[in-house]
Amino acid sequence: MLGKRAEKEETPPFIPSAVIDVQNLTKRYGDVTVVNDLSFKVHRGTTVALLGGNGAGKTTTISMLMGVLLPTSGSIRVLGENMIRDRFRIMHRINFSSPYVDMPKRLSVRQNLMFFARLFGLKKPRDRIAELVNDLQLKDFLKRPVGTLSAGQKTRVSVAKALINRPDILFLDEPTASLDPDTADWLRSYLEDYQRQSGAAIMLASHNMAEVERLCDHVLMMKNGQIVDNGTPEGLLERYGRTNMEEVFLDIARDRQKIEPDNLPEFNNGGQGHE
Amino acid sequence: MNSPMPPLDQTSEDFPQSPGRRYRILALLLRHIYLMQGSWPRVLEMMYWPTIQIILWGFMTEFFLTHSSWVAQASGVLISAVLLWDMLFRAQLGFSLSFLEELWSRNIGNLAISPIRPWEFLTGLMLMSLLRTIIAIIPATFVAILLYETSIYDLGLPLVAFFANLMLMGWALGMIVCALILRVGLGAESMAWLVIFLIAPVSAIYYPVTVLPEWLQTVAWSLPTAPVFEGMRSVLFEGTFREDLFTRALSLNAVYFSVSALLFLWSWRDSRRRGKLLDIGE
Numbered sequence: 001m002l003g004k005r006a007e008k009e010e011t012p013p014f015i016p017s018a019v020i021d022v023q024n025l026t027k028r029y030g031d032v033t034v035v036n037d038l039s040f041k042v043h044r045g046t047t048v049a050l051l052g053g054n055g056a057g058k059t060t061t062i063s064m065l066m067g068v069l070l071p072t073s074g075s076i077r078v079l080g081e082n083m084i085r086d087r088f089r090i091m092h093r094i095n096f097s098s099p100y101v102d103m104p105k106r107l108s109v110r111q112n113l114m115f116f117a118r119l120f121g122l123k124k125p126r127d128r129i130a131e132l133v134n135d136l137q138l139k140d141f142l143k144r145p146v147g148t149l150s151a152g153q154k155t156r157v158s159v160a161k162a163l164i165n166r167p168d169i170l171f172l173d174e175p176t177a178s179l180d181p182d183t184a185d186w187l188r189s190y191l192e193d194y195q196r197q198s199g200a201a202i203m204l205a206s207h208n209m210a211e212v213e214r215l216c217d218h219v220l221m222m223k224n225g226q227i228v229d230n231g232t233p234e235g236l237l238e239r240y241g242r243t244n245m246e247e248v249f250l251d252i253a254r255d256r257q258k259i260e261p262d263n264l265p266e267f268n269n270g271g272q273g274h275e
Numbered sequence: 276m277n278s279p280m281p282p283l284d285q286t287s288e289d290f291p292q293s294p295g296r297r298y299r300i301l302a303l304l305l306r307h308i309y310l311m312q313g314s315w316p317r318v319l320e321m322m323y324w325p326t327i328q329i330i331l332w333g334f335m336t337e338f339f340l341t342h343s344s345w346v347a348q349a350s351g352v353l354i355s356a357v358l359l360w361d362m363l364f365r366a367q368l369g370f371s372l373s374f375l376e377e378l379w380s381r382n383i384g385n386l387a388i389s390p391i392r393p394w395e396f397l398t399g400l401m402l403m404s405l406l407r408t409i410i411a412i413i414p415a416t417f418v419a420i421l422l423y424e425t426s427i428y429d430l431g432l433p434l435v436a437f438f439a440n441l442m443l444m445g446w447a448l449g450m451i452v453c454a455l456i457l458r459v460g461l462g463a464e465s466m467a468w469l470v471i472f473l474i475a476p477v478s479a480i481y482y483p484v485t486v487l488p489e490w491l492q493t494v495a496w497s498l499p500t501a502p503v504f505e506g507m508r509s510v511l512f513e514g515t516f517r518e519d520l521f522t523r524a525l526s527l528n529a530v531y532f533s534v535s536a537l538l539f540l541w542s543w544r545d546s547r548r549r550g551k552l553l554d555i556g557e
Contacts, residue, residue: 069550121298161385
């Protein structure tokens with residue numbers, strides 16, 4: 001019995017090429033449809049942005065992908081598992097950072113990181129915390145309660161928490177919203193490095209179009225709960241005849257150039273050769 | 276972004292295995308212990324009310340000893356009743372407050388998007404409630420010994436039976452409170468302090484069940500608390516442990532606990548359906 005258990009623990013986890021596979025995902029609250037029939041895939045090693053105005057359904061979609069919100073209909077497979085039925089098989093392999101969720105304010109940064117390291121079952125939590133403290137430059141405020149930190153410091157701690165378990169899938173909601181341009185740029189480089197080293201997939205919701213252009217392999221444009229357009233940042237710029245993603249965003253948000261549903265490109269975000 | 280794609284079988288070197296439930300529950304305890312470590316007024320506040328209660332009821336006992344033949348038969352009856360009642364209150368409050376801490380700090384989303392299962396979360400809350408109850412009650416028991424020469428430990432082994440039953444009932448009430456808060460939001464948080472007093476009049480804490488009107492006696496015997504306090508008086512007045520009362524309390528607790536746990540789990544799932552786990556908080 002013990003032998004079987006040990007053998008099971010040593011088996012490397014299976015990582016499918018499409019680490020997120022969403023089919024006909026819908027969320028309704030009463031008569032209001034917040035997310036309407038979304039289907040898309042996200043492949044490992046890629047960064048996908050979910051863009052749209054306020055109320056477009058981005059946070060609702062990400063919440064369903066993380067398992068904290070139950071969909072009305074449709075299916076979500078994350079790392080090959082059914083998120084509605086078997087999410088606990090993979091919850092230790094995903095993580096997130098969101099402005100809608102705080103960390104315990106009275107606990108110090110170190111205590112918070114230790115708590116999350118234990119929660120995610122790290123074998124050597126102190127080593128991982130030391131690594132993150134070094135990488136994300138948390139040393140100066142490691143002993144301070146999280147509630148006393150500046151917005152920028154909190155964001156760095158939140159990213160450290162999100163990376164504590166070296167997730168295969170990282171969900172980021174406005175990761176650089178409260179950072180100065182220098183720190184934001186540095187954090188983007190750090191996320192790029194993390195992805196390069198780990199092969200993780202990153203799903204990003206952001207209003208910073210420069211960030212999207214720099215980090216993302218693929219963009220899903222949402223409006224009224226639906227994907228109204230998608231493509232690579234370069235592809236979207238070309239299709240809309242624009243020079244930056246902000247203009248593309250405004251075109252879509254204000255219906256300045258309407259793409260007919262039949263002309264929408266099929267979503268395939270770069271998992272070439274891995275399926 | 277032009278990062279090279281790692282091979283499919285590659286994974287992080289120290290990839291965490293799905294952590295065992297023991298570690299997840301201990302992580303939750305660790306978070307609350309950190310909170311207590313960083314705030315001695317919190318710990319002091321836990322001990323404060325039970326100790327004040329004991330001082331107050333100790334003086335009342337002194338008075339009743341010379342004015343009440345009933346109390347004079349067993350001088351520890353009121354103090355023991357106060358301590359047992361506080362065990363129940365602290366168990367319920369300890370459970371509910373540990374849950375509320377997660378809402379107040381907006382940490383519930385972090386727990387919902389983590390490997391911890393809802394029933395493991397419940398187990399963690401129960402252990403925190405046990406710890407909080409011990410911290411609250413132990414000093415009060417020693418105050419009773421020092422000031423009034425009354426030791427609840429003189430109840431002997433039956434004390435363990437009473438304690439276990441009261442903890443179970445406290446957790447059951449705690450789960451109902453938390454389910455209600457999940458359902459209606461933090462507007463219902465005051466229930467954490469109020470709900471216990473709903474059953475106080477029919478729990479026969481300081482008087483026998485027979486004092487109650489007949490229809491209320493039926494209500495009293497449908498709660499696990501009345502058999503516990505009747506059992507306590509049986510030990511103090513007659514020196515006998517009533518197994519029938521113990522079995523009744525335990526059976527009722529099994530029902531209340533199961534129903535409350537199911538209610539909490541339903542409420543948790545319902546919050547996931549309504550998208551409340553990320554919204555709820557201050």
